[in-house]
Ligand SMILES: *[C@@H]1O[C@H](CO)[C@@H](O)[C@H](O)[C@H]1NC(C)=O
Ligand SMILES: *[C@@H]1O[C@H](CO)[C@@H](O)[C@H](O)[C@H]1NC(C)=O
Ligand SMILES: *[C@@H]1O[C@H](CO)[C@@H](O)[C@H](O)[C@H]1NC(C)=O
Ligand SMILES: *[C@@H]1O[C@H](CO)[C@@H](O)[C@H](O)[C@H]1NC(C)=O
Ligand SMILES: *[C@@H]1O[C@H](CO)[C@@H](O)[C@H](O)[C@H]1NC(C)=O
Ligand SMILES: *[C@@H]1O[C@H](CO)[C@@H](O)[C@H](O)[C@H]1NC(C)=O
Ligand SMILES: *[C@@H]1O[C@H](CO)[C@@H](O)[C@H](O)[C@H]1NC(C)=O
Ligand SMILES: *[C@@H]1O[C@H](CO)[C@@H](O)[C@H](O)[C@H]1NC(C)=O
């Protein structure tokens with residue numbers, strides 16, 4: 001009796017350290033992961049996905065501590081060719097799904113992702129995915145990050161994305177998106193207003209006035225074909241910090257614009273902006289300013305941070321003058 005106690009203690013301890021005594025992996029999840037591996041052509045990247053081992057310890061996956069269900073699949077920089085397997089939709093506890101920097105990943109955004117209602121982060125970036133941004137994404141109500149950048153996505157931006165109540169950032173930059181920025185992007189429902197990254201696409205038309213109704217922190221609409229007036233994005237009332245509207249065809253008079261104190265980075269280069277630089281720019285704690293390649297005229301306000309930027313922040317305008325560019329005549 002006494003002799004058995006140490007033995008039992010060792011056995012008890014072993015049950016914690018040795019996977020053979022307590023397999024965490026859920027068998028359904030394991031089956032699905034092995035299907036995913038097979039569908040991706042058994043890539044070297046997933047060599048650790050051995051059916052004889054606990055899937056909670058496999059490469060690029062994570063298990064939830066409580067449920068032991070797979071809650072993250074984060075594939076990145078892998079030599080993988082093919083499409084996102086339909087089986088990813090059968091990992092119901094998934095909170096993070098990432099396929100990043102996989103140049104040979106092709107096909108459209110897998111429709112079975114619609115089943116992953118617990119997803120918080122969806123990152124499908126730096127791939128060769130094609131086709132549209134699917135409407136079903138607006139049903140993934142727990143999404144905080146939607147990152148679909150640097151691929152070959154086409155079509156228009158679904159207005160329904162504004163129904164994502166918890167989203168903090170939407171990255172759709174570096175695709176081939178067309179059409180207008182949805183009017184609904186001025187009506188995000190959640191407590192947080194998301195940062196919007198829509199640069200390097202072929203978006204056209206005017207920026208909807210509705211976007212002036214929200215307090216955005218970061219907007220990057222650069223390198224599109226946007227036109228018209230965007231003064232409504234500014235104003236003393238706003239809380240915007242970073243705004244990049246460079247390389248569009250925006251056309252408005254800058255003279256009377258008021259800027260919020262929060263603004264730290266303003267890039268307006270390569271547009272058709274006219275009028276003069278407002279005195280209010282002097283009062284900002286700007287870390288970056290670029291108004292080059294526009295149709296601005298008149299004296300650059302002297303003071304604040306404005307002379308800490310070089311000529312290249314101001315050059316190629318109609319008739320801007322004063323430090324750091326040549327004096328006014
Ligand atoms: C992608 O596919 C091409 C052609 O099949 C192949 O040569 C290349 O090695 C693959 N992988 C990567 C990472 O580019
Ligand atoms: C990618 O994998 C394919 C097939 O396994 C191989 O032929 C190719 O050399 C690999 N490419 C790179 C960049 O590793
Ligand atoms: C997409 O695929 C082409 C070749 O088919 C390749 O040259 C390019 O690098 C890929 N782009 C990305 C972003 O992976
Ligand atoms: C979203 O997250 C909450 C809290 O983490 C959770 O209770 C809920 O089941 C999740 N899924 C959906 C679809 O809301
Ligand atoms: C894509 O978005 C992420 C942020 O989620 C960002 O860190 C990354 O630089 C972006 N990639 C490109 C190529 O713009
Ligand atoms: C935006 O923020 C400012 C300053 O915090 C506040 O006065 C204003 O009411 C806010 N506007 C909206 C639409 O939330
Ligand atoms: C500031 O915002 C309030 C409501 O949030 C609005 O009534 C007011 O007109 C705004 N003022 C300016 C100068 O934009
Ligand atoms: C821009 O607006 C200012 C102030 O309202 C005005 O004096 C100026 O003539 C306008 N410039 C042009 C080119 O319309």
Ligand SMILES: *[C@@H]1O[C@H](CO)[C@@H](O)[C@H](O)[C@H]1NC(C)=O
Pocket residue numbers: 269270289290291292293310312313
């Ligand atoms: C401003 O933009 C122009 C045009 O793209 C560029 O040449 C210049 O270097 C930029 N200036 C700064 C300070 O980045």
